[in-house]
Amino acid sequence: MEPVLTSGQHVGDHPRPEKNYLNENTRVWDWMTTVDHKRIGLMYLVGSLFFFLIGGMLALMLRLVLMTPQHTMFGIAVDAEMYNRMFTLHGAIMVFLFIIPAIPGSLTNFVLPLMLGAKDVAFPKLNLASFYVYVAGAIMAVSSIVIGAVDTGWTFYTPYSSSSSQTAVASMTMAAFILGFSSILTGLNFIATVHKLRAPGMGWFDMPLFIWGMYSTAVIQILATPVLAITLVLLAIEKTFHIGIFDPKYGGDPVLFQHFFWFYSHPAVYIMILPGMAIISELIPTFSKKTIFGYRAIAYSSVSLALVSFIVWGHHMFVAGQSQLANVVFSALTFLVAIPSGVKVFNWLTTMYKGNIVLKTPMWFAIAFLILFAIGGLTGIFLGTLSTNIHLTDTYFVVAHFHYVMMGSTVTAFLGGLYYWWPKMTGRMFSEKGGKISCALWFIGFNATFIPQFIMGSQGMPRRYYNYLDQFQPFHAFSTVGSWILGLSLFTVAGVLLASLRKPADAPDDPWGGTTLEWKTSSPPITHNFHDQPVLEREPYDYRPAGMAGKGH
Amino acid sequence: MNWLTGRFMLPPQGSAFADQVDTTFLGIYWLSVVLFWGITLTTLYFAWRYQYKAGRVTPHQTHNTTLEILWSVIPLLICVGLFFWGLNGYMKYAVAPGDAMEISVTGKQWLWEFTYPDGSKTINDMHVPVNKPVRLVMTSEDVLHDFFVPDMRVKMDVIPGRYTQVWFTPTVLGAHTFTCAEYCGKDHSGMKGIMTVEKQEDFDKFLATGGTEWETYRDSGDWAGWGKLQYERKGCNSCHSVDGTSSKGPTWKGLFGKTETLGTGTTLVVDDAYLQESMLQPNAKVVKGFEPIMPTFQGLLRNHEIKGLVAYIQSLK
Numbered sequence: 001m002e003p004v005l006t007s008g009q010h011v012g013d014h015p016r017p018e019k020n021y022l023n024e025n026t027r028v029w030d031w032m033t034t035v036d037h038k039r040i041g042l043m044y045l046v047g048s049l050f051f052f053l054i055g056g057m058l059a060l061m062l063r064l065v066l067m068t069p070q071h072t073m074f075g076i077a078v079d080a081e082m083y084n085r086m087f088t089l090h091g092a093i094m095v096f097l098f099i100i101p102a103i104p105g106s107l108t109n110f111v112l113p114l115m116l117g118a119k120d121v122a123f124p125k126l127n128l129a130s131f132y133v134y135v136a137g138a139i140m141a142v143s144s145i146v147i148g149a150v151d152t153g154w155t156f157y158t159p160y161s162s163s164s165s166q167t168a169v170a171s172m173t174m175a176a177f178i179l180g181f182s183s184i185l186t187g188l189n190f191i192a193t194v195h196k197l198r199a200p201g202m203g204w205f206d207m208p209l210f211i212w213g214m215y216s217t218a219v220i221q222i223l224a225t226p227v228l229a230i231t232l233v234l235l236a237i238e239k240t241f242h243i244g245i246f247d248p249k250y251g252g253d254p255v256l257f258q259h260f261f262w263f264y265s266h267p268a269v270y271i272m273i274l275p276g277m278a279i280i281s282e283l284i285p286t287f288s289k290k291t292i293f294g295y296r297a298i299a300y301s302s303v304s305l306a307l308v309s310f311i312v313w314g315h316h317m318f319v320a321g322q323s324q325l326a327n328v329v330f331s332a333l334t335f336l337v338a339i340p341s342g343v344k345v346f347n348w349l350t351t352m353y354k355g356n357i358v359l360k361t362p363m364w365f366a367i368a369f370l371i372l373f374a375i376g377g378l379t380g381i382f383l384g385t386l387s388t389n390i391h392l393t394d395t396y397f398v399v400a401h402f403h404y405v406m407m408g409s410t411v412t413a414f415l416g417g418l419y420y421w422w423p424k425m426t427g428r429m430f431s432e433k434g435g436k437i438s439c440a441l442w443f444i445g446f447n448a449t450f451i452p453q454f455i456m457g458s459q460g461m462p463r464r465y466y467n468y469l470d471q472f473q474p475f476h477a478f479s480t481v482g483s484w485i486l487g488l489s490l491f492t493v494a495g496v497l498l499a500s501l502r503k504p505a506d507a508p509d510d511p512w513g514g515t516t517l518e519w520k521t522s523s524p525p526i527t528h529n530f531h532d533q534p535v536l537e538r539e540p541y542d543y544r545p546a547g548m549a550g551k552g553h
Numbered sequence: 554m555n556w557l558t559g560r561f562m563l564p565p566q567g568s569a570f571a572d573q574v575d576t577t578f579l580g581i582y583w584l585s586v587v588l589f590w591g592i593t594l595t596t597l598y599f600a601w602r603y604q605y606k607a608g609r610v611t612p613h614q615t616h617n618t619t620l621e622i623l624w625s626v627i628p629l630l631i632c633v634g635l636f637f638w639g640l641n642g643y644m645k646y647a648v649a650p651g652d653a654m655e656i657s658v659t660g661k662q663w664l665w666e667f668t669y670p671d672g673s674k675t676i677n678d679m680h681v682p683v684n685k686p687v688r689l690v691m692t693s694e695d696v697l698h699d700f701f702v703p704d705m706r707v708k709m710d711v712i713p714g715r716y717t718q719v720w721f722t723p724t725v726l727g728a729h730t731f732t733c734a735e736y737c738g739k740d741h742s743g744m745k746g747i748m749t750v751e752k753q754e755d756f757d758k759f760l761a762t763g764g765t766e767w768e769t770y771r772d773s774g775d776w777a778g779w780g781k782l783q784y785e786r787k788g789c790n791s792c793h794s795v796d797g798t799s800s801k802g803p804t805w806k807g808l809f810g811k812t813e814t815l816g817t818g819t820t821l822v823v824d825d826a827y828l829q830e831s832m833l834q835p836n837a838k839v840v841k842g843f844e845p846i847m848p849t850f851q852g853l854l855r856n857h858e859i860k861g862l863v864a865y866i867q868s869l870k
Contacts, residue, residue: 080739080740080741080742080743081739084736084738084739084741151738151739152736153736157697157735157736159695159696159697159713160696160697160736160737160738163696164662164695164696164738165738248712248713248714248715249713249714253714254697254712254713254714255712288603288611289605289611290611290612290613290614291611291613291614291615293614293615293616293617294615294616294617294621295615295616296616297616297621319699319708319709319710320710321709321710321712321715321717324643324647327643328640328643331636331639331640331643332636335632335633335635335636336632338628338632339625339628339629339632342624342625342628343621343624343625345592346621346624347621349592349595349596349599350614350620352596352599352600352603353599353603353614354603354611354612354614355599355603355611356603356605356606356609356610356611357599357600357603357604357605358605359600359604359605363600367596367597367600370592370593370596371592371593371596374588374589374592374593375589378584378585378588378589379585381581381584381585381632381635382578382581382582382585384635384636384639385577385581385635385636385638385639386639386640386642386643387573387574387577387638387639387640387641387642387643387645387646388574388577388578388581388639388642389639390574390643390646390706390707390708391574391578391703391706391707391708393708393734394699394701394708394734394735395734454562455561455562458562458563458578459562459563459564459703460564460701460703460704460730460732462701462732462733462734462742463734463736464736464741464742465741465742466741466742467742467743468742469730542613543611543613544613545610548613
């Protein structure tokens, strides 16, 4: 179980350099004005993890309130209005401030130029600008919490949001509007970088699959996010000037809002899951010490998921009052999603077949991902099928399903990726034992929290419910206990990673035996990424003995 | 047995449609169980079987076109089958039979109002005859709601400014819960009630008198008990407390015989006549400190129900 390169070994002729991107120019001002993608990635990491903490705390509080019918949290009674604000903030923070920016903003910002053999992203200043737009959106979101919070659910459905809710809907939608621009700018930057800054010798099919996944994500970001922006502006216009767009009181149509909203928010689901899949496509070949099976199939499946994601939004609206014919068409299109998703899973499994599998922490997370994503994906079939959707939609079944995809899959992959690139980002190895304990707790806690929610949902427990029928109480209690294990696992992750920072830099340049270019520079990298311009001589994931390696899948 | 078949996932069946939905649900359930364990056990087996061994050289398998076509086409065929299975059930849900009894449903924050073919109304308390198709024509007075009857496996959004419909044929006598499934604000989770599926003769009696229980109360002369039932059924309890706590409306505790000051400044003593007026024209004389927000119960309350409510208020000393 030894890594290919052991501690102290370094790439090429370069011993660990004195100066790297972390210890050069360390004043606060240098960080605030940096255009280094690695530093911006770290700042995004801190920002999005901060909001993951806040959103997670809200989740633990929600679970505590739901644990017993008394609705208390450490003896403090929580009323329905407070509960509604809490679940809205949990959803809005997790979606707009954590999952959407987390992998693109932090890990991808850090590794994408490295993987391409580039010095930075195509537009470094724009990259910094997108971070500050994110910060502005975050401040706006936090201030709307302070001035009265929001109780509409993260979906802002009209006419509740436009005329009934007495909360800070306007400023929260403005925050989502601003955050959308951050997402658009990041996507734009990545697309330009992939097109223009690949290392000499790197054709499109020589790129790591992570890049294919993130490229597909970026395409969705720039095409879908403007629709959300327009929708939120229309909502603001209606709210301010009482011009009828979505509210029937003024002659508008509330179902139109849902069409607009999901036209963005369904592709946004793929903004969340594709980066997770992108990370898994790196972890599995690296730790299986075997070339990825079906490189082109995985690359094309990322692109086709991105395309299909634009034509399935109506499956959120089977009982929302859209035409019955539209329901039938959207159901048929929705099943198309299953094919590329299945292709990816089968390719990952086949990559493990006859591999030489090193069971390090990131691989544990990759295995956890495969199992949790299987549940997330398969329960999607129940929801894509028309007759069962009628019964299951708007219940806890949906809540459990999307948590399996958003959290069980994307966040599992994010944690795996964080552990995977941590030595590259910080120059430090973390405790393997601690990492594995955190993964085991995560897996157990996650299933304990969300499996009861599947059962509750299919038995008829609607979502966004403060009061529930007594028969569901045992399930809620079980789920709440699961959430504590989940919370514990995340604190373990934080502890393991932060503990590694207390020791001197000890990570080798390529601790996992990776083949992609980010491992061909120092850990942590120097400010300009590479000592010499890297030239691609072999395809990614080529684990053939040195003499036999080459290019061309 | 329920744990073995997957039935434990589902609520009791209350309609013929429920059985059809459940068959599809269990079909997908078993497909998922097989695929899930297939993927999971394969993953774990590979992770164990091909664990790292120093010096092992891995084969350079880049792709296998046959295999890849197979694992794209077979899932596609399964998906096509599932789509049609779901479509088949959906067609039954989508088209109501022409002879279905029509009940209009109005959703508002946070109660359900039902109007029967003869014009009589109930709130949060729905009665339907067994084995007869029922078609609900629904609309909302304020925001989005969703009428969801888990036992019937039906659900449909209720939208302001338009009518939506849903239908089912109840087949199981007894009480079935219905709920609001589209988030609608503060008391979203309180917007629920009981659908009583009863024999045709009981349903006819319900329409004539407001319920079979009436006979029991009439015979025992328990007017206050009858009123208490109305208090819960007609939704009075969402704004009026009976324990002295102040809510959106005045508490009923100690209300009868009390001298109240109205918003206009005049005072009056709460008596039978005032209570009855307050139910039928609630905003005529509003007590000071309260908003004129109560909807009228004209047409919603029968005379013997008003009498019961007055007796109940009288009993709350």
